[in-house]
Amino acid sequence: MSVTPVPTADLYDEHGEDLGICAVQFRRLGGRHLYAGPVRTVRCHEDNALLRELLHTPGEGAVLVVDGGGSLRTALVGDLIAGAAHASGWAGLIVNGAVRDSVALGALDLGVQALGTCPRKSGKTGEGAVDEPVTIGGVTFRPGDTVYVDDDGVAVLPAAH
Numbered sequence: 627m628s629v630t631p632v633p634t635a636d637l638y639d640e641h642g643e644d645l646g647i648c649a650v651q652f653r654r655l656g657g658r659h660l661y662a663g664p665v666r667t668v669r670c671h672e673d674n675a676l677l678r679e680l681l682h683t684p685g686e687g688a689v690l691v692v693d694g695g696g697s698l699r700t701a702l703v704g705d706l707i708a709g710a711a712h713a714s715g716w717a718g719l720i721v722n723g724a725v726r727d728s729v730a731l732g733a734l735d736l737g738v739q740a741l742g743t744c745p746r747k748s749g750k751t752g753e754g755a756v757d758e759p760v761t762i763g764g765v766t767f768r769p770g771d772t773v774y775v776d777d778d779g780v781a782v783l784p785a786a787h
């Protein structure tokens with residue numbers, strides 16, 4: 627399902643408090659300033675095997691919300707994984723954690739929001755969970771919701787809306 631991106635401020639003016647606003651001040655590290663898509667999720671801690679596998683499957687315009695527990699100790703995404711996400715048709719990645727290869731990420735036509743950067747790579751054991759609800763910055767992201775991202779923030783429109 628492809629979703630037309632809308633600026634988050636316009637979306638708030640339309641939906642008001644039906645719109646979830648993520649309180650985290652993410653950094654924009656990808657080349658896309660405005661993107662939107664259905665929510666998919668991964669929860670993992672300093673380990674990126676699950677999200678690497680998922681981002682090699684067709685994204686169909688989805689946005690992957692990665693709950694890395696806020697760790698800045700390892701990078702969950704680098705240029706190879708981000709390149710695979712772009713090639714597989716994902717609209718973007720929201721990472722509650724760190725990424726690396728930030729210059730390359732900035733040159734990709736892919737949304738990437740993250741807390742920050744770290745040169746250290748992540749573990750590869752595959753621990754974690756896919757497509758379970760994750761709560762970040764006071765907002766719960768559920769598969770089937772729609773997420774809108776721009777330089778003002780990250781906003782979620784619940785599926786039930």
Ligand SMILES: O=C([O-])CC(=O)C(=O)O
Nearest residue numbers: 703704705706707747748
């Ligand atoms: O392989 C990793 O752990 C992450 C990375 O550097 C990449 O995606 O290029």
